Amino acid sequence: GQNIDQPTEMTATEGAIVQINCTYQTSGFNGLFWYQQHAGEAPTFLSYNVLDGLEEKGRFSSFLSRSKGYSYLLLKELQMKDSASYLCAVSGLGGYNKLIFGAGTRLAVHP
């Protein structure tokens, strides 16, 4: 089976830094994605990692270690609007490069 695990909920303070972890055990791997999703909306693409290391994009960074089956999303200078669910997803599963999601982490940013 496929296992993609991430914490259910996290809270953080405006202006701070938060790290959301994701571990995975999957039968295939073509890359790991992070998405942001606000309630009632479609997910928004944040990052994609296929090689080990850190990818930085503005206030958001994502790290991948394939040997450890581990990734994290780092959010800096948190803003209230960053309150959302953050979804970790793995692609490359099955013959059609299926994209499978973890349960998501609900992040609440407070003043």
Add this chain to the structure above:
Amino acid sequence: GAVVSQHPSWVICKSGTSVKIECRSLDFQATTMFWYRQFPKQSLMLMATSNEGSKATYEQGVEKDKFLINHASLTLSTLTVTSAHPEDSSFYICSARDTDRGLDGYTFGSGTRLTVV
């Protein structure tokens, strides 16, 4: 950039009726589309993989006779929820893969909120 149009955005239907949801890739050809379902406070659960010109591949536990998928062209996939019941009320989202964009080329539709009364 790649755009996927999903309609309707929301729909309310009576129990026992059928509802069709459309997913179109507007500026690229998508040989593969994915259909997800999301219940409140839960993540996206893959229901099926839609392939142009062939039968859809359903995930374990998803009733293929209840959730009919048709991918008749390279730009259109439809999901029909047949004989809908209140427990089918959910947020349905499609995703199309633009293979020209490489391994990260997944684009999501805006989702359809289905309420069965």
